[in-house]
Amino acid sequence: MGLAVAQMGPVHLAEDRAAVVKRLLAMMREAASRGAELVVFPELALTTFFPRYWMTEAEAVDRFFERSMPNADVQPLFDTARELGIGFYLGYAEITPEGRRFNTSILVDKTAKIIGKYRKIHLPGHSDHKPDAPFQHLEKKFFEVGDLGFGVWNMDDTNVGMCICNDRRWPETYRVMSLQSAELIVLGYNTPSWNIHWNELIHWRTTTHEIVLQASAYQNAVWIGAAGKCGSEDGHHMIGSSMIVAPSGEIVARSSYEEDEVIMARIDLGLGQMFRDHVFNFAKHRSPHHYKLIVERTGAGDPLPTGD
């Protein structure tokens, strides 16, 4: 299977959706011409990463949320997907008819049908205004925790799971999908190069991104395609480092630039099967009765007494 990851350079506040969609279309055409059957776009791909700005929810909805999908702005993506016979993953800010707000991604098949929707569960950041911080991280203000669970959809005989950005740091994310026989997990992200909450070393921001993708691909015997935004959006730098990771945990394709860039790999789903048949034969090796705390506790608590 041909998998493409379409990294995006910055989307500045001044750019409109039409300009962004034009860039996405160019990458979709490139991906298709290089043999991709699926192209992965970033989280909140249609706009700048607006949760970095303090504003009212009403203003955010007005400027940055999509009331329907597809809509007139993104229709060209659907039309071109159908024309080229290529599927895509797209992240965007969703507002429902009831006014609920989610950080959402969709999986669209090569007939341009939306076959899956995911709403981000692990929302990072805060909901209050931090006037002393150089920028905000207001996902907990603008979005609700996703209500759809971690889904897996069969697309052209491949089981595809989705998650978004911070979800990729949580091992539960991948495990719930691999227990639904996911073979490929796709995700978009916007990761600032600076952590506003504490003095985290800047290079850790890339290291931790790499190791969670690598280990999670391996531990769940899945391929992962991760598409980020990169470069500086109005002065706010993001890590980029979009990549495709094999079930061996190896990075098989990686972005090289801080701009729009398509990376590609021909992925062999049989490789994941080898790991699922052996070291990660879940049915043979897992012991769920020893894992109960994972669902019984939210935060950490005291050590439990052991039987000996």
Add this chain to the structure above:
Amino acid sequence: MGLAVAQMGPVHLAEDRAAVVKRLLAMMREAASRGAELVVFPELALTTFFPRYWMTEAEAVDRFFERSMPNADVQPLFDTARELGIGFYLGYAEITPEGRRFNTSILVDKTAKIIGKYRKIHLPGHSDHKPDAPFQHLEKKFFEVGDLGFGVWNMDDTNVGMCICNDRRWPETYRVMSLQSAELIVLGYNTPSWNIHWNELIHWRTTTHEIVLQASAYQNAVWIGAAGKCGSEDGHHMIGSSMIVAPSGEIVARSSYEEDEVIMARIDLGLGQMFRDHVFNFAKHRSPHHYKLIVERTGAGDPLPTGD
């Protein structure tokens, strides 16, 4: 806190426990002299990695299992720990008075008291004889799945968790311990450089070992000390690569040789706390109701319907 990891070179079939304990003592003394408060020894540290040989359970028990702990052979380790005021982790094959067999580790404090016991849960390998394989991996024949769960013990104001070898590849292992407020996870292992089950690339054996330790330390905001055996036991090569990993996911100490070798780090437990206060504030960010499949399914099954 001073943490030492004592990697072991090979233990051949012909070596007796007295010779092995002498090597462990030398490393314990070196660790203490370098300021360690805890030294981590490998899995099944007292003998060769015997699950690679086909034999009856009775023969294995006779040659390789411990009927009590401490016993006369290992008493010098306990005496020296008390003398030096250093704790240790030790892996060994345990047979209970009822005749149950486990792949076990103990946590011993600096007064030489056993304060924790763990019995390996994720047993790799097989239970049948594979006469065409270059060697066996008979952990499923010689051991039962551990019955004590994943424990965490407070040792001198540090919460220490234990696991063994293959457990380190499973994200559930670490999560159950970090939900019990583990700050440090210690483990021993014997990892053959060749996979007898399928044609896994040899370098993956080390890569996957690294990335699971790195990602798990980060995802659980814990320090990890991992002690392996290395070199060739009677011609059977093991990966070594013993290491200490920080909560940032970075490898801060790593073995350099294929022989007995002590590596050290002064570990700052406050670093883990920074991650637990921010990106991995479990109480604030986890969503256990979306994780239920982790305990509801053992093997992978069909995708579930999502709500949208």
